[in-house]
Amino acid sequence: MAGTGTFTLEIITPERQFYIGPAQALVLPAVDGEMGIYPGHEPVVTAIEPGQLRYKTEDKWEPAAVGAGFAEIKPDYVILLVGFAEHPEEIDRKRAQAAKERAEERLRQKQSIHEYYHSKAALARAMARLKTRR
8 A cells, every 4th residue: 555655556567567566756658758657646548658667666766668558547556557667687788789780670671561660669679678777
């Protein structure tokens, strides 16, 4: 249960429950830019873009790379359903860099629309990981 000055945050992926617990704040990559969330936020549902999110718990900001998904926001509860979520230490920088380069090369080639969007998604995932891992 969220205490004063906090809300309950759940970050869920198809593979695992990434984080479930109290949060003082959350900054997530929404389709129209970064979105900040604090306790008492008005109810809203929004799409999440692949990128870096940050959540504050026990006065410390925790970064994570996330994939595309959705967030349901209520005044005392936020749930994120995302394709993936990774802590910086879980990200293999060399692997992410190689995936970025492969996706960029595929984007330079003639592709069908389906292949193009698949390559764009792969590039977005790699960029999210690289930004978070630094």
